[in-house]
Amino acid sequence: MTFIYIITTLATAALAKGSIECNFSAGVGQYFGAVGQLLLFHLPNKINTEIKLTKDDKYLILRKDKNQKLDLNEDYAVLQNQSDLLASGTFNLGNAKKKHSGYYNMEEFDSKGVLLKKSKVHLEIQAPVSEPAMSQICLSPEQREVSCSSEGEGAEFILSLDGQLLVQTINHTLSPSNWTARIKSPAKQDGFSVSNITVSLHGELTGSLMCNVWNNVSQHETIIHLDDCKVFVSFSPVVTVAVIAGVVILLLLVALCLGIKKFNKKPRTTNPKRDNCESEVVYTDVRVMRNMKKTTRNSRHNVTQP
Structure with a gap:
């Protein structure tokens, strides 16, 4: 048993609070974040330089030329409120999604197109674990x-x-x-x-x-x-089956007794007018019989007497 x-x-894990901030100044980095967290990239922000950010060596995420003109990939970045990228180098990618996971390469060039710096960051976005069941x-x-x-x-x-x-x-x-x-x-x-x-x-x-x-x-x-x-395992299956069978039989007996009792108490329909008529007929018959007997005696008596 x-x-x-x-x-x-x-079972549903709540969205994680806080933000994920990836810094490209160190050259190499490993970052983890939860789905739903705010995702921020901190990029170099020097005057007269160009920045190019790609993902997995095939997706262009961002390009900023030396004239501060931005070219953003709308599938990965928030197109509005990017003034911080120009002012402080903070790139807002919105709420983190699974598609944000991957390797990011950042390249910085001077005004003549000479490569100044190259950084690589690995980002992994995970769904938070739920409370264990x-x-x-x-x-x-x-x-x-x-x-x-x-x-x-x-x-x-x-x-x-x-x-x-x-x-x-x-x-x-x-x-x-x-x-x-x-x-x-x-x-x-x-x-x-x-x-x-x-x-x-x-x-x-x-x-x-x-x-x-x-x-x-x-x-x-x-x-x-x-x-x-x-x-919890204190009864054998045979005992358990016997107990269940006994309960079923007891319930059937109770149901049968209730059915018989209900049948015996079934009301009988009566017709008051019909009952009254039958009573009157019986009473009339008895009275007629009595009168007939009395009349017979009187007749016999009258015949025998002169």
Whole structure:
């Protein structure tokens, strides 16, 4: 017999707050950001220089010539309110989207077209992880399975029981015990990437089980309590079936008794006028019979007397 109880959580991850700011002055950089965050690029802003920004060596994102004339790719940049790019070198790309992920090359030229500087930045935009949903299944008094799942991209998990590490996915670490772990690759469900980890544990283990999930842009945790599986797996299937059958029979008997009682109490329709007529007819018959007997006696009496 299998007993299951699940703690569910909200599956939709909220948009991350704050902004992603990529600085091209260092020459090389690695940045992570969450979907929905404000995306800003800090670019050189020297007079009489030209800036060219490309993505993945094939998309022209921005070009600013020495006369401060801008040429923007409307698929990646916000076309309005770009005065900061001319004033301070801040390039506003709006709310970050998955399409913003990639490698960006920035080239700076002087007024004669000579290359002054070249920078390369890698940007990865991820969907934040959701709060983990945890469940435990008692398969028998000696065995249970616990699982933890979360939406988001690049999710990593840590499962621990009362502070003791059970499994960690980032380097596939397993605590030296008899339990086993199964890690499912991220799968798409209703457009979301869902990751899951399942661990087999002994049914007698109890305590606080914590699932910690994170990626480069977010982190959440959920805690559930493990009870001894003997509490839940305490009846055999035969006993359970017998109990169910007894309840069904009892309900059928109650329904039958109620039906019989209702049938016996079925009202009889009467006709008041008809009843009154029948009473009168009976009464008249009795009265006539009595008169006839009295008349007969009188007749006989009159005949025998001279």
